[in-house]
Amino acid sequence: MSPTLKEDLRQRKAFTSLQQEAFLNVLRTSSRLTDSLEDLLRPYGLSSTQFNVLRILRGSEPDGLCRNELRDRMLTRMPDMTRLLDRMEDAGLVTRSREQEDRRMVLTRITVAGQALLQELERPVVELHRKQLGRLSDEQLRSLIDLLTLAREGA
Amino acid sequence: MSPTLKEDLRQRKAFTSLQQEAFLNVLRTSSRLTDSLEDLLRPYGLSSTQFNVLRILRGSEPDGLCRNELRDRMLTRMPDMTRLLDRMEDAGLVTRSREQEDRRMVLTRITVAGQALLQELERPVVELHRKQLGRLSDEQLRSLIDLLTLAREGA
DNA sequence: TGACACTCGGTGTGATAACACCTATATTCA
DNA sequence: TGAATATAGGTGTTATCACACCGAGTGTCA
Numbered sequence: 001m002s003p004t005l006k007e008d009l010r011q012r013k014a015f016t017s018l019q020q021e022a023f024l025n026v027l028r029t030s031s032r033l034t035d036s037l038e039d040l041l042r043p044y045g046l047s048s049t050q051f052n053v054l055r056i057l058r059g060s061e062p063d064g065l066c067r068n069e070l071r072d073r074m075l076t077r078m079p080d081m082t083r084l085l086d087r088m089e090d091a092g093l094v095t096r097s098r099e100q101e102d103r104r105m106v107l108t109r110i111t112v113a114g115q116a117l118l119q120e121l122e123r124p125v126v127e128l129h130r131k132q133l134g135r136l137s138d139e140q141l142r143s144l145i146d147l148l149t150l151a152r153e154g155a
Numbered sequence: 156m157s158p159t160l161k162e163d164l165r166q167r168k169a170f171t172s173l174q175q176e177a178f179l180n181v182l183r184t185s186s187r188l189t190d191s192l193e194d195l196l197r198p199y200g201l202s203s204t205q206f207n208v209l210r211i212l213r214g215s216e217p218d219g220l221c222r223n224e225l226r227d228r229m230l231t232r233m234p235d236m237t238r239l240l241d242r243m244e245d246a247g248l249v250t251r252s253r254e255q256e257d258r259r260m261v262l263t264r265i266t267v268a269g270q271a272l273l274q275e276l277e278r279p280v281v282e283l284h285r286k287q288l289g290r291l292s293d294e295q296l297r298s299l300i301d302l303l304t305l306a307r308e309g310a
Numbered sequence: 311t312g313a314c315a316c317t318c319g320g321t322g323t324g325a326t327a328a329c330a331c332c333t334a335t336a337t338t339c340a
Numbered sequence: 341t342g343a344a345t346a347t348a349g350g351t352g353t354t355a356t357c358a359c360a361c362c363g364a365g366t367g368t369c370a
Contacts, residue, residue: 004304009228011214018296019284023188024230025303030185031231032310033178047326059166067349073164075179076186079328082350087326104335104348129174132309140302141173147291147299148180149159154287155187202356222319234358237320242356259318259365317366326357337346 026151033132040128044117049078050088054118057094057110064109093117181306188287195283199272204233205243209273212249212265219264248272 005025006015015021037048046054056073057065065073071081078084085108088094093114099105110118133141160180161170170176192203201209211228212220220228226236233239240263243249248269254260265273288296 003307005300008307009211009230011228017281017284018293018300019288019291020281022288022291022296022299022303023284025300026181026185026188027230029303029307029310030181032307033181035232036310049326056164068347073166075164075182077190080326083326098349102336102348106349126172126175129172129178133174133177133306135305135309136174136177136302138173140305141177143298144177144302144306145160145173145180147295147302148177148184150290150295151288151299152158152163152184152187154290155184155191204356223317235356238356253319257318257366261319311370313370314368315366316368318364319362320364321362322360324358326355328355329353330351331353332351333349335346335348338344340341340343 022151026148036128036132037125040124041121044121045091046117046121049074049076049084050093051121052076053084053088054093054110054114057108058115058118061110064107066105066107070108088114177306181303191283191287192280195279196276199276200246201272201276204229204231204239205248206276207231208239208243209248209265209269212263213270213273216265219262221260221262225263243269 005011005021005028008028015024034048037051041048041051052075053070056070067081067085070085071078085094085096089096093111094108095111096106096108099107136144160166160176160183163183170179189203192206196203196206207230208225211225222236222240225240226233240249240251244251248266249263250266251261251263254262291299
């Protein structure tokens, strides 16, 4: 049986409300899931944020994306997109090029090396997700997704 | 109607699996919920991590907690507990005292000022949770909590 | 009792994130 | 047209995180 959050965090008192309990459960679960992914990505020299960027850019091929559009599509808030992309450019994962039509814009695209890295990560990541969430049936996963979608409406 | 994650992140392609979709939904929701809380706490000069520490310490009164126990109870991983507590001590929110029996241990306790701050935050935080999660019925919240608890078993 | 391993908190250092501000380009509209 | 405004990306600086390592204190057991 899974430990409840109360047991997990060794709390004495119950939660003050169901809403608070749900809130804390979402944060705790996210943290645990992210930590596992970070562990998997670390040997590849990639953070989960960079992994997220690569997948977004792969989905935007062959057009590429400008910085702000990319930032808005991130899973988590990332105010300093410029230097995150600087580092990824240095690592050879992305390229940037200033547009001719609107010279304010800089399009970022995933490189061949970036795509190869994603390809290499495909199987282990799927495997991780299976390990993490394999206990939930398709119906339960669907239900979880729907409840979280509803939760995001308010925040 | 709430936007699905696919719409929210303006993705073209569907997710490769339900497990991946659930994974991404948890992370996205956590990020949004945390951002709102950070916005609420910022005027009080508190990060959500510090807020978490204060609540743990309040629940541990009057004994206090040692650094490692505190770290293990955090919602999110926090490797550098020492300097987080340094900052909170400087802010007058916690005190630390080395134990006499086992001189390796340093007990951390919440101060009166820390408790007062938590007290002040009580109502706005409850209000925030209502705003964030008020769309979900008690039954839905219970269901969400159970599904997340099950999800954490694998990670 | 004394060498050893273990646990505790702390520290040095580099990487990353966060915030405010800046410059260049484009757009709007009198 | 040209001043005002908006938008794009970039930069300077500080705070925070993260990792590896350290010394002090404790327990163990020959």
